[in-house]
Amino acid sequence: MNLNWLSAFLITGLFSVVMVAGLALLLHLQLGLTRIANFGVVGFFGTGMYVYGVLYVRVDWPFGDPWQFLVCALAGTVAAGIAGTVVGWLIADLDVDAMLLGTFGFATMVFILATTQKSLTGGALGMGGLRFPYKLGTVKANEALWLLILVIIVAGILFYVARVHRSPYGRMLIAVGDNEALARSLGKPAFRAKLLQFTVGSAGMGLLGVMYGVLERFLVNTNLGVELTLAAVVALVLGGSARVWGGVIGAVLTIGVFDIVVQSYLPLPKSWYGQAIPVVKQMVYGATLIAVLMFRPLGILGGMRRDKLMRRVHGA
Amino acid sequence: MEFIGESIVIGLTQHAPLILAAMGFALIYRLTGTINVAYSETLTLGAYFGMWVNTNLGWTFYFSLIPAGLLAGLLSVGTYFAFFRPAKLRGMGALEVIILSFGLSIFLRYGLQFVFGYPVRFYDVGTTTTYRILGTGVSAFRVMALASVLILAVGLYLFIQKSSYGLQIRALASDEDLAKASGIRPLFVTTLIWFIAGVAGGLAGAFYGVNSNVSYLLGWRQFLFIFLVVMVAGRKSIGSVIIAGAATGIALAALNLRLSQSLYAQLVLILAFMVILKVRGRRMAETGKV
Numbered sequence: 001m002n003l004n005w006l007s008a009f010l011i012t013g014l015f016s017v018v019m020v021a022g023l024a025l026l027l028h029l030q031l032g033l034t035r036i037a038n039f040g041v042v043g044f045f046g047t048g049m050y051v052y053g054v055l056y057v058r059v060d061w062p063f064g065d066p067w068q069f070l071v072c073a074l075a076g077t078v079a080a081g082i083a084g085t086v087v088g089w090l091i092a093d094l095d096v097d098a099m100l101l102g103t104f105g106f107a108t109m110v111f112i113l114a115t116t117q118k119s120l121t122g123g124a125l126g127m128g129g130l131r132f133p134y135k136l137g138t139v140k141a142n143e144a145l146w147l148l149i150l151v152i153i154v155a156g157i158l159f160y161v162a163r164v165h166r167s168p169y170g171r172m173l174i175a176v177g178d179n180e181a182l183a184r185s186l187g188k189p190a191f192r193a194k195l196l197q198f199t200v201g202s203a204g205m206g207l208l209g210v211m212y213g214v215l216e217r218f219l220v221n222t223n224l225g226v227e228l229t230l231a232a233v234v235a236l237v238l239g240g241s242a243r244v245w246g247g248v249i250g251a252v253l254t255i256g257v258f259d260i261v262v263q264s265y266l267p268l269p270k271s272w273y274g275q276a277i278p279v280v281k282q283m284v285y286g287a288t289l290i291a292v293l294m295f296r297p298l299g300i301l302g303g304m305r306r307d308k309l310m311r312r313v314h315g316a
Numbered sequence: 317m318e319f320i321g322e323s324i325v326i327g328l329t330q331h332a333p334l335i336l337a338a339m340g341f342a343l344i345y346r347l348t349g350t351i352n353v354a355y356s357e358t359l360t361l362g363a364y365f366g367m368w369v370n371t372n373l374g375w376t377f378y379f380s381l382i383p384a385g386l387l388a389g390l391l392s393v394g395t396y397f398a399f400f401r402p403a404k405l406r407g408m409g410a411l412e413v414i415i416l417s418f419g420l421s422i423f424l425r426y427g428l429q430f431v432f433g434y435p436v437r438f439y440d441v442g443t444t445t446t447y448r449i450l451g452t453g454v455s456a457f458r459v460m461a462l463a464s465v466l467i468l469a470v471g472l473y474l475f476i477q478k479s480s481y482g483l484q485i486r487a488l489a490s491d492e493d494l495a496k497a498s499g500i501r502p503l504f505v506t507t508l509i510w511f512i513a514g515v516a517g518g519l520a521g522a523f524y525g526v527n528s529n530v531s532y533l534l535g536w537r538q539f540l541f542i543f544l545v546v547m548v549a550g551r552k553s554i555g556s557v558i559i560a561g562a563a564t565g566i567a568l569a570a571l572n573l574r575l576s577q578s579l580y581a582q583l584v585l586i587l588a589f590m591v592i593l594k595v596r597g598r599r600m601a602e603t604g605k606v
Contacts, residue, residue, distance in 0.1 A: 037411055090591075096414065097351050098547065101540075101590070102593070108540055109586055109587070112580075112583045115579060116583075230419075233418065234419075237415060279426045279430050280426075282426040283430065285419075286422035287423050288419070289422070290399065290420055293412055293415060294403070
């Protein structure tokens with residue numbers, strides 16, 4: 001297959017768009033439906049990435065790829081899910097301020113562990129030794145297939161999120177998010193529903209961390225900055241936090257514009273790419289978040305379809 | 317005994333700005349009931365502007381505190397009028413306000429980096445003599461910094477607790493409608509609160525900056541502990557914030573002395589604070605059910 005049209009920049013840019021779309025979809029279930037303020041997205045992402053990396057590189061496995069990859073990826077995903085259960089147990093019945101503190105605190109703890117456990121993670125210097133679980137000949141072909149696998153995974157997440165929206169469980173999550181006290185008074189297991197949702201969402205974020213780690217092939221703690229959480233939040237809020245496709249559209253409009261259009265196609269001076277563009281990108285993300293919340297709080301796609309249907313039916 | 321003395325001296329001299337920053341953060345938190353993530357950038361602005369005045373205009377560190385604090389106060393008021401007041405008037409929910417302040421924080425953080433440049437910067441304060449306090453060596457400069465922070469913290473505490481404006485601030489924080497009915501001008505008092513909070517943040521940032529260095533992440537790196545202190549101290553009074561801030565500084569220093577890496581101290585304290593909030597949250601939830 002001729003891959004000449006696919007540049008390394010484009011592969012990385014597309015990977016970022018799809019990955020952030022996946023994170024925003026999972027965040028949609030937590031923040032958009034259940035109203036769990038998860039500001040520690042990067043913590044769960046990093047848990048998956050580092051657990052996978054440490055197991056893959058530091059453990060002498062009796063079998064090679066693809067089993068080595070599958071076992072380590074499963075461990076990374078499960079570890080992020082367990083972390084989600086513990087953090088979720090801590091915060092799920094607390095107010096939004098404590099949720100912010102708990103999730104943000106967890107992300108900071110993951111960063112600290114990634115920095116201090118040098119014998120395992122390589123600390124601030126980073127850790128190499130990761131590779132694709134297959135060999136197709138060229139690096140570009142390997143990366144293109146990895147991108148395709150990520151697209152399939154995120155499509156699976158999208159399918160899951162759409163199913164949750166239409167299921168009785170999804171309706172319970174919406175009820176819990178809208179008015180938890182009322183949902184509880186009607187006998188709905190609000191805490192358990194939130195905890196389960198947080199666990200599944202966190203595991204999904206861990207899996208995306210695994211995918212990113214393999215693409216990068218070198219893990220470093222600077223990947224655990226707040227910028228990734230910001231990207232997922234901006235994508236979700238811009239697209240529409242109440243809608244299934246909101247995170248996907250938001251990721252295309254934010255990451256797609258900056259990581260693909262600006263970085264690959266705009267004829268900007270080379271000196272800008274080192275420092276100016278990344279800084280301006282974060283400023284634009286911050287400004288976008290403010291502008292959307294001030295002028296179109298429901299995002300581009302607006303409110304939930306069922307809300308629109310109810311308004312039409314009841315003439316409100 | 318030596319360990320306790322070292323912990324107290326190091327904890328208070330290194331982490332005194334935490335008390336000041338937490339007081340400012342608590343003022344806004346008590347009034348609005350929401351978390352202003354962008355408060356961390358008032359620290360960064362204070363540190364950057366103080367450093368700029370100190371290194372470019374040749375002002376001493378202590379004189380540079382004046383413009384640093386004032387500019388941070390104005391930034392705080394500016395963000396209130398530009399974003400937080402309109403958000404309140406539009407009936408924005410608590411979660412949305414937090415996300416809004418998160419976006420504002422990112423915008424200001426990288427905006428400050430864009431304006432003041434990318435390299436890490438330093439204050440020009442020269443070298444000072446070292447004093448021994450409870451057997452621990454502390455530079456004269458740090459002693460002065462601690463004294464300044466304590467004076468400012470006590471001054472702010474007295475202003476809030478004893479002055480007529482402080483009474484108005486507390487009244488507004490407790491019950492806005494009753495405060496209005498009592499003749500208090502909410503807009504003036506609210507503006508005053510945001511200004512004082514910003515000044516406290518800016519001064520804290522300048523102290524943080526002079527103790528180490530100035531970078532765009534200065535405020536953000538302190539935010540979690542400022543937030544933790546205020547949440548653990550609760551909403552009751554500024555006095556409890558001062559006590560919680562001082563205790564946190566001493567605990568961090570003690571853990572630093574006992575553990576092999578300073579980041580482990582932060583790890584232990586974050587974990588401890590999260591457990592405290594969980595236990596307290598449960599109790600509050602049970603009370604709520606009754």
